[in-house]
Amino acid sequence: MRQTTGFVRLPGGRRVAFAVAGDGPAVVLPAWWVSNIVEDWHFAPLRRFVEGLAADRMVVRYDRLGTGLSDRTRPADTYTPEFEEATLCAVLDELGLERMALLGISCGGCIAASFAARSPERVDRLVLYGSYADGHSLGPPKARAGMVDLVRAHWGLGSRLLADVFGPSWSAENRADFTVFQRASADAEVAADLLTLVYETDLRDQLPRISAPSLVVHREHDRAMRLSGAREVAALLPCADLVTLPGDAHLPWHGDGDAVLRAVAPFLGIKGPPAPTDKPDAGAVQGLSVREREVLALVAQGLSDAQVAERLVISPHTVHRHMANILAKLGLPTRAAAAAAAARGGLL
Numbered sequence: 001m002r003q004t005t006g007f008v009r010l011p012g013g014r015r016v017a018f019a020v021a022g023d024g025p026a027v028v029l030p031a032w033w034v035s036n037i038v039e040d041w042h043f044a045p046l047r048r049f050v051e052g053l054a055a056d057r058m059v060v061r062y063d064r065l066g067t068g069l070s071d072r073t074r075p076a077d078t079y080t081p082e083f084e085e086a087t088l089c090a091v092l093d094e095l096g097l098e099r100m101a102l103l104g105i106s107c108g109g110c111i112a113a114s115f116a117a118r119s120p121e122r123v124d125r126l127v128l129y130g131s132y133a134d135g136h137s138l139g140p141p142k143a144r145a146g147m148v149d150l151v152r153a154h155w156g157l158g159s160r161l162l163a164d165v166f167g168p169s170w171s172a173e174n175r176a177d178f179t180v181f182q183r184a185s186a187d188a189e190v191a192a193d194l195l196t197l198v199y200e201t202d203l204r205d206q207l208p209r210i211s212a213p214s215l216v217v218h219r220e221h222d223r224a225m226r227l228s229g230a231r232e233v234a235a236l237l238p239c240a241d242l243v244t245l246p247g248d249a250h251l252p253w254h255g256d257g258d259a260v261l262r263a264v265a266p267f268l269g270i271k272g273p274p275a276p277t278d279k280p281d282a283g284a285v286q287g288l289s290v291r292e293r294e295v296l297a298l299v300a301q302g303l304s305d306a307q308v309a310e311r312l313v314i315s316p317h318t319v320h321r322h323m324a325n326i327l328a329k330l331g332l333p334t335r336a337a338a339a340a341a342a343a344r345g346g347l348l
Contacts, residue, residue, distance in 0.1 A: 017069035022054025036068035132229035152192035207236035221248035285345025300339035
């Protein structure tokens with residue numbers, strides 16, 4: 001699937017980058033903490049997730065001002081919920097979208113919920129994934145302040161700590177990649193100021209005013225946004241269902257992204273991925289490229305990415321990318337599950 005990108009100018013001339021994939025009724029993903037709509041399109045699990053949504057819909061994403069491909073200079077007075085909502089409106093108006101479904105992920109759920117409360121005539125339905133109602137409840141005051149200070153003063157260490165929180169079960173390679181991605185998507189000052197906005201946002205008065213049918217989806221062991229926060233969101237929404245999924249990855253495309261797609265697909269009126277079988281057949285493994293089968297066979301033997309890279313004379317980063325593509329193609333959540341599939345598929 002092809003993704004197209006563009007820019008919308010905000011008051012003052014600053015530019016915000018947006019991306020569009022697919023055709024049909026719009027599903028809009030308000031921007032989360034830090035992102036890069038071009039770099040993350042090369043990450044197979046995210047691309048699979050977006051393509052799953054875009055099979056029958058037009059999916060719209062964008063980078064917040066100060067992050068990704070958007071202009072990196074961000075004035076201090078723009079770190080407000082009102083500015084975030086105005087940015088969403090600017091993207092919608094640029095694309096001529098009068099009515100749409102909103103899929104708010106993490107703190108993007110705050111933007112989605114605020115817009116749905118203020119502009120009910122434009123929101124057909126609302127999905128909130130990894131959401132929360134009150135940022136003050138995400139941790140004790142000293143812990144929140146400490147995290148912001150760490151990100152601002154030591155962005156390298158702060159990004160590594162956040163990678164641990166976002167993906168407790170990730171491999172060392174997953175954490176390293178996500179750490180690099182965070183630092184490439186925003187500088188320390190912007191990242192810290194946006195994190196402060198996360199902690200200061202309080203939607204408890206707005207959620208009861210949302211009239212759109214709503215679905216709240218959350219992983220049971222999400223450490224970044226606890227399940228208790230999703231329960232509060234669902235309780236405050238007038239017309240909402242809560243779906244809990246196994247796992248601890250905060251972003252929906254990490255871990256079992258297909259399970260998240262299957263949870264939201266009926267609500268959005270799209271066709272979700274098929275339910276997994278207990279034993280992927282040999283055909284699924286044989287559907288991998290020759291290089292992917294080589295990588296998978298070595299991983300199944302217990303080799304690390306560095307050892308696989310040395311054996312195949314490629315870089316560890318390339319091995320990691322191959323593994324991400326393998327997991328996405330097989331619809332499997334972990335390297336261990338892929339290794340088991342390799343055994344059943346006759347690669348060992």
